[in-house]
Amino acid sequence: MNEHVTAWLDAYQDGELRPAEQRRVEAHLTECSTCREELAARQVLSDWIRGLPKDLPFTPTERFTAQVMLRLPPRHTAAPQTPAALLWGLPLGLLLICSMLQALWGLIAWLRFGVQSGLLAEGLPNPFVGTTQSLWVALLTVLGGVSPSPVLQTATQWLQQTDRWFGEWLGLLTWQAQVTLLYWVWLLLWGWHQYRIHPRHPDKTEAIKSA
Template sequence: MTRHVTDWLGAYLDGELGGLRVPRVEAHVAECARCQAELDGLRALTVLLQESPPAEAIMPAERFVANVGLRLRDRPGQSAPQRAMEMGWRLVPVGLLGALAFVQSTFIVTWVVRVALWMGWGGSFAARWLPVSRGEWLVSELLSLPGASLAEAAGVILRFLGNGGPLGWSSTLYLVLLVLIGLLYWSWLASWWVRRQPHRLGVRDEAG
């Protein structure tokens, strides 16, 4: 018999081969070195599997999910106030952006209203709120300084500062608010950078 019986060796070794095939396989294996080596390999593999410890049963998915949930609950987490503070800290840039948008929109609306009043669109309302332009008032006050006494000069300076300086209260307040928002934003960036440093140092230590 020249045809190899490698396809039957597994069933022969397991005792599942029946009929006249058993003596044919045995006779062939006795004469064929290749099939004999294949059979010896299957027998060695069977012995190895029998001697190996039984594999642990696979955990059901429901039990695995339950165990993960228990471990997550056992981990120490942040308290409600800490989570609220963390969320508020993360929303600081959003609040600063909203404040910047509010300040800019308020300044634009104020500027448009003042321009409209200066152009005489307000009628009596404009005469009441803007009797004299800021430029005329500033020039008249400065021209009165050379012949004024020390007390009058001090009064002019106080009125000058009381009206918001050379830019007026609206422009001065707008610039102050812009500077304040910028400082708060850079302070938040600095705190964010500081909070990131322990994480980066930990990553470097693990890499080293």
């Protein structure tokens, strides 16, 4: 390897490189005196920085602790609500709802198969027999058929036309939209919950970032 690894030496010195990168740097150091000198300079600097005295004459531990405790104001002691219920409960609940709806959808598919194959034709209302329309449209057709309301009749006809046009894609798209909607609802609720339990204070990190 001919390229110098100067840019990686800080992370190498701090032990922050991944094993493969570390091996790469070590391999380079064996053959590059320039990078070895760079590393040596960094090590000398690090020794100087860490060589500053640590045992400074600060207030002894017990006295410091007592001073802090004297300054502590009263605080509301209500324990924070654990986020575990929301963290696990909500997605699990949504998953359960999705599973139930999927099962219902499967049941409807088998029902339609039974109707179309003639096995269940006698036990079901007339609109199901021999039709290719979706079950929900068929149900609305039944309701529209017995309803005297012309508005509902019109709506039913419109739905039948729409259903024919979309065919099976409508159901598929509806399911994808539902799953996506459930996911985003959960994500929004989780984000809102995180914002509520992690207010920005006491950190004035914006000041740190901006400088």
